[in-house]
Amino acid sequence: xxxxxxxxxxxxxxxxxxxxxxxxxxxxxxxxxxxxxxxxxxxxxxxxxxxxxxxxxxxxxxxxxxxxxxxxxxxxxxxxxxxxxxxxxxx
Numbered sequence: 001x002x003x004x005x006x007x008x009x010x011x012x013x014x015x016x017x018x019x020x021x022x023x024x025x026x027x028x029x030x031x032x033x034x035x036x037x038x039x040x041x042x043x044x045x046x047x048x049x050x051x052x053x054x055x056x057x058x059x060x061x062x063x064x065x066x067x068x069x070x071x072x073x074x075x076x077x078x079x080x081x082x083x084x085x086x087x088x089x090x091x
Contacts, residue, residue, distance in 0.1 A: 003042075003080040004063055006053040008073045014048040021046070024072075031069035038062050050075075 016024070032041060039062045042054040057063050060077050067074045 001056050001058055004055045004057055005078045005080060006055060006063060006074060007076040008051045009049060009075045010051055010073065011049050013046050013051050027070050031066050034069060035062060035066055039066055
């Protein structure tokens with residue numbers, strides 16, 4: 001299945017407490033459970049005012065459906081075409 005990076009603008013995201021982040025994660029997992037195996041949350045990176053999420057999903061539509069069910073903003077969805085890291089230079 002394709003991988004996606006989702007950009008979510010959330011003012012003050014970097015100041016969210018552990019308790020608030022846990023609640024958001026629980027809400028996300030509940031929405032994921034309702035959608036079934038067509039979507040998987042891999043991880044998210046929280047910055048000052050944005051959250052960047054890495055998902056594996058059947059398509060962009062299910063990503064947007066997850067966001068709607070969870071009440072999460074979606075500013076952009078980008079399908080990952082390839083991945084590079086420092087080991088790529090060695091090949």
